[in-house]
């Protein structure tokens with residue numbers, strides 16, 4: 041098996057696996073990072089969203105070889121900072137219902153805020169439109185994003 | 196199942212369960228106050244506690260209740276009820292999932308019953324523990340117990356300013372007699388119930404360490420995916436596994452009841468292996484079936500006279516003498532549940548016992564199914580309910596647990612069977628399609644004199660349990676038979692029209708379709724009577740009715756009657772179900788190209804005493820969005836016996852940018868709590884369709900609204 045080296049949540053990892061394996065399954069099963077979820081396997085739902093070099097990326101349609109040498113951040117990495125304002129906003133707004141889609145939602149929102157610290161509603165729409173939530177938490181996701189930017193503004 | 200068990204009178208009780216050094220442990224029984232979904236859902240053989248409350252020496256209060264957490268917040272709301280009566284310090288309250296044992300009562304999570312059936316028993320359990328802790332303190336201090344009181348995790352003796360924590364008192368309390376009728380608090384004394392307490396599962400869910408079924412692993416575990424016949428009711432004819440077995444990581448390929456299982460070291464290897472399988476299918480008898488055939492079946496059946504489930508006055512005579520007659524056909528399609536976490540289950544079947552980790556709403560049905568497949572007695576099957584990545588009724592079914600047990604038994608290893616999205620979409624138990632013929636009559640004053648609703652639909656109970664005749668009215672008229680309006684002549688009747696499409700419960704069940712027909716048609720009738728649809732409904736609802744009160748609240752909050760710019764419309768609908776009352780006003784905009792945008796949904800709900808207001812709001816918001824997906828987009832179609840949709844590109848869910856503002860107004864009530872998981876769904880489709888009519892003059896009588904063709 042060929043080896044692929046990349047960084048996951050700041051640590052260098054070496055994985056021996058078929059380079060065509062979707063990053064999703066490598067994260068979940070080779071590295072035990074189950075916060076990244078499988079929802080559709082086709083890039084249609086956003087449950088598997090991670091950051092690759094800071095960009096929100098669908099890990100179910102990103103093969104392992106594409107991660108070679110890159111920096112991957114999963115929800116576990118984002119959450120290692122307990123003070124992360126996005127997570128605090130998510131908790132304050134009680135966004136999660138079943139919670140299954142939320143890691144992907146949070147990573148999509150984090151990538152947006154990294155690009156645009158003060159997004160307009162239509163920019164939020166655009167960034168979040170491809171993350172599905174069957175429980176219907178969208179209104180609270182919007183509120184949590186607004187809350188993050190407002191708190192960020194006050195600091 | 197021991198049938199003599201049913202003669203035991205099922206009453207709630209509380210008793211001390213001794214666990215050495217465990218502090219105060221009370222076991223209690225939570226009866227199912229509501230009718231079980233089906234008769235066989237009450238499999239209890241003896242009276243044993245099915246819930247526990249433990250106060251340990253550190254004052255930590257642990258509540259063990261077997262209700263599945265699928266996003267509805269039960270694992271916060273149920274302990275809140277206990278903590279209220281116990282006078283616990285909320286920050287020391289924990290919840291522990293129960294492991295299923297056949298001697299416990301109904302543990303099913305469905306029918307929006309978790310709060311309403313557990314409200315009183317949980318309060319009594321908390322009050323019992325509180326009384327015992329107070330008694331233990333009074334005894335320690337040798338004072339009259341009436342001079343002591345419990346507060347925030349401790350017992351106080353205010354006159355001497357003494358205080359003992361629950362932790363200090365727990366062991367002593369455990370030795371005291373159990374009071375039979377502990378006093379319950381009055382609603383105005385509540386300090387936890389009625390407050391928006393943060394959910395206990397929020398933190399783990401946003402940090403990504405919440406464990407769902409699909410995240411479970413065991414040492415030695417393998418993963419399987421199953422190739423299933425794409426045709427409804429088809430089977431495997433033959434298969435060739437050689438290429439699949441050549442995929443790195445694939446261990447074994449075997450034929451099971453539901454298809455061909457590819458067992459591998461990882462999910463991806465199993466999925467890859469399945470792609471390399473070649474299977475010849477025996478497509479079975481349904482391989483020409485199409486959605487058009489099913490519509491024809493419904494139309495044919497609609498000509499039959501139905502079973503009258505509600506008959507008042509004489510509709511036929513009223514129609515004959517009417518000044519105006521209306522009739523309309525409403526239809527709805529099959530729908531998939533599409534939980535974000537697809538079906539999956541981890542099972543380890545050993546020689547003499549089996550252990551199951553399942554995201555399930557019905558641990559007991561799964562237990563029975565696994566026991567059957569594994570050939571084990573019920574009590575040798577242990578079920579651990581994991582978190583559920585959505586349920587909506589899909590996870591009341593036990594197909595995916597039984598299937599995993601079969602694979603594990605055959606390979607002699609723990610195995611997790613994972614469904615991919617396509618499996619999940621194409622092998623669901625769908626929300627039934629249905630056909631509704633509505634007839635209304637008006638007299639010369641524009642009064643509604645007659646109402647007939649002829650329901651043609653498959654029956655979930657008849658299709659799932661063909662050998663168990665249903666008690667009571669047919670399931671498929673739920674939400675039709677309870678027409679809330681005062682009409683002198685009413686006929687609600689039903690023709691069963693079963694099809695080969697597998698069906699089961701879907702959030703709000705038949706209340707997802709019957710009220711659509713009711714609430715759209717009453718709008719048609721109001722317009723025919725030249726009345727305002729809201730005023731028209733009000734006149735038909737008794738003055739003291741709770742439904743009327745929420746209708747008024749929703750209309751007021753929405754500014755009913757205020758003019759809207761052209762291209763916009765407002766529609767209203769209301770419905771009573773799962774014990775609750777709900778009304779919604781929808782506001783829509785019609786774009787130039789004719790596309791519809793839902794701008795706002797204003798909801799008013801009365802669900803009795805509210806335990807956690809924020810959770811109630813979240814459930815209604817979620818219900819509205821779930822209902823909007825169905826109203827606007829949801830449709831499962833059949834062609835050549837196959838479900839045509841397979842993933843989120845052809846079975847679309849409502850998206851973030853399409854979501855309207857959802858406002859939820861709760862009507863204060865001191866009545867007992869009632870269901871909240873499902874009532875948000877039913878009024879959405881009719882409110883939106885009525886709004887579209889108001890904006891365009893076009894009636895929508897067939898869902899989904901956005902017809903792709």
Ligand code: FES
Nearest residue numbers: 079080083086100
């Ligand atoms: S699982 Fe990757 S987008 Fe759905």
Ligand code: FES
Nearest residue numbers: 138139173174175
């Ligand atoms: S919270 Fe359940 S799918 Fe989003």
